Amino acid sequence: MKNNNGYFGAWGGAFIPEVLYETFRELNQAFEEAKNDPAFRREYIELMGNYSCRPTPLTRADNLSDHFGGARIFIKREDLNHTGAHKANNVMGQGLLVKRMGKRRVIAETGAGQHGVATATMAARFGFDCTIYMGEEDVMRQRPNVFWMEKLGAEVVPVKSGSRTLKDAINEAFRDWVASMDDTHYVLGTVCGPHPFPEMVAWFQSIIGIEAKKQIVEQFGKLPKRIYACVGGGSNAMGIFQGFLDQASVELIGVEAGGHGLDSGRHAARLASDDGSPGVAQGYKTMFLQDDDGQMADTHSVAAGLDYVGVSPILTDLWEKKRIRFAAATDTEVMAALDLTMKKEGIIPALESAHAFVQAFRETGDMSPNEAIIINMSGRGDKDIFTIAHAFNDPSWKKFIRDKGREYESE
Ligand SMILES: *Cc1c(COP(=O)(O)O)cnc(C)c1O
Numbered sequence: 001m002k003n004n005n006g007y008f009g010a011w012g013g014a015f016i017p018e019v020l021y022e023t024f025r026e027l028n029q030a031f032e033e034a035k036n037d038p039a040f041r042r043e044y045i046e047l048m049g050n051y052s053c054r055p056t057p058l059t060r061a062d063n064l065s066d067h068f069g070g071a072r073i074f075i076k077r078e079d080l081n082h083t084g085a086h087k088a089n090n091v092m093g094q095g096l097l098v099k100r101m102g103k104r105r106v107i108a109e110t111g112a113g114q115h116g117v118a119t120a121t122m123a124a125r126f127g128f129d130c131t132i133y134m135g136e137e138d139v140m141r142q143r144p145n146v147f148w149m150e151k152l153g154a155e156v157v158p159v160k161s162g163s164r165t166l167k168d169a170i171n172e173a174f175r176d177w178v179a180s181m182d183d184t185h186y187v188l189g190t191v192c193g194p195h196p197f198p199e200m201v202a203w204f205q206s207i208i209g210i211e212a213k214k215q216i217v218e219q220f221g222k223l224p225k226r227i228y229a230c231v232g233g234g235s236n237a238m239g240i241f242q243g244f245l246d247q248a249s250v251e252l253i254g255v256e257a258g259g260h261g262l263d264s265g266r267h268a269a270r271l272a273s274d275d276g277s278p279g280v281a282q283g284y285k286t287m288f289l290q291d292d293d294g295q296m297a298d299t300h301s302v303a304a305g306l307d308y309v310g311v312s313p314i315l316t317d318l319w320e321k322k323r324i325r326f327a328a329a330t331d332t333e334v335m336a337a338l339d340l341t342m343k344k345e346g347i348i349p350a351l352e353s354a355h356a357f358v359q360a361f362r363e364t365g366d367m368s369p370n371e372a373i374i375i376n377m378s379g380r381g382d383k384d385i386f387t388i389a390h391a392f393n394d395p396s397w398k399k400f401i402r403d404k405g406r407e408y409e410s411e
Contacts, residue, residue, distance in 0.1 A: 209243020
């Protein structure tokens with residue numbers, strides 16, 4: 001990854017209030033030193049092995065492969081991380097960095113609550129104080145996650161301003177940080193936000209791609225033809241893609257939330273649709289879903305983790321350079337892919353991850369059994385039980401899932 005002062009091509013940067021300059025300078029320096037210290041990487045690998053089941057397996061999905069009769073399908077199992085998703089890779093890494101900087105408190109914002117739970121877990125493990133900002137609306141929608149954050153020792157602050165959702169929580173967390181930066185670190189959850197966060201989070205998540213490259217060569221004897229990953233902010237995608245960015249023969253495909261369809265206006269496809277446009281918000285420059293006045297649009301996805309207006313500046317750069325291709329999967333397609341994966345492999349992907357499965361299923365039949373593809377399964381679907389139950393009880397969804405299943409059958 002070529003990083004020029006936090007810019008990836010024309011994207012990224014650090015658009016921050018002046019009061020935070022010194023904090024960001026300190027963070028940049030701490031990260032640069034840690035990155036160049038082999039002992040730090042070793043400590044990180046050791047921690048992830050001992051606390052979070054790494055290396056996660058690369059599972060051969062023979063039943064799905066036989067079903068489609070095309071490329072051999074492999075699934076990278078980020079669901080087997082502690083707390084059930086790739087988010088652990090990032091928060092534990094930042095935890096080690098906080099310890100190195102000598103700070104004692106962490107704060108974070110969370111929408112659906114997954115990043116909040118991961119951060120609260122890390123704080124408990126390292127003995128940090130922890131405050132999680134969450135829109136009041138989200139606090140009501142995500143009771144179980146709020147419960148666990150509190151039980152893990154974090155303070156959850158419901159944010160009552162604005163639309164009482166994620167973007168208001170982000171503002172509130174930044175307000176806290178300005179007042180507390182001497183002893184507090186802000187744990188950003190994905191490869192977005194001001195420099196150095198995109199690069200730093202990508203560096204921790206690269207553990208996925210480094211493992212996957214070694215595993216696929218061991219198990220299949222050569223590199224895969226294609227790699228699929230869902231894209232919210234972009235951290236699990238950047239994580240796996242980094243293992244293969246230099247291999248031009250490996251095609252990289254990012255899958256965004258198609259929501260109700262790209263024509264519906266109710267989606268979160270910043271790069272796969274024509275609705276995204278360049279902008280600067282939340283401290284960085286990227287393609288946003290926004291109106292003509294630069295007001296952030298209301299996005300929609302059945303998967304809370306993909307329901308976000310911005311996208312990693314690193315991915316936007318690689319998209320612009322045509323190194324990564326982008327696609328979208330709709331809410332209903334996601335349910336059909338989930339259904340098939342559960343029945344064929346006994347694996348329950350998170351709704352977010354299932355987006356990557358949809359695009360892989362669309363394309364794998366055209367490929368040869370001498371080729372392999374990897375689907376990055378960013379997390380497990382247990383958290384989505386009520387959403388999935390609701391979808392499978394809805395008659396129109398049921399029909400779609402049945403029809404889609406037949407379509408898959410005939411491919
Ligand atoms: C948070 C989350 C995502 C989206 O985040 P990225 O930064 O795009 O990876 C995807 N999948 C799962 C399971 C998540 O919890």
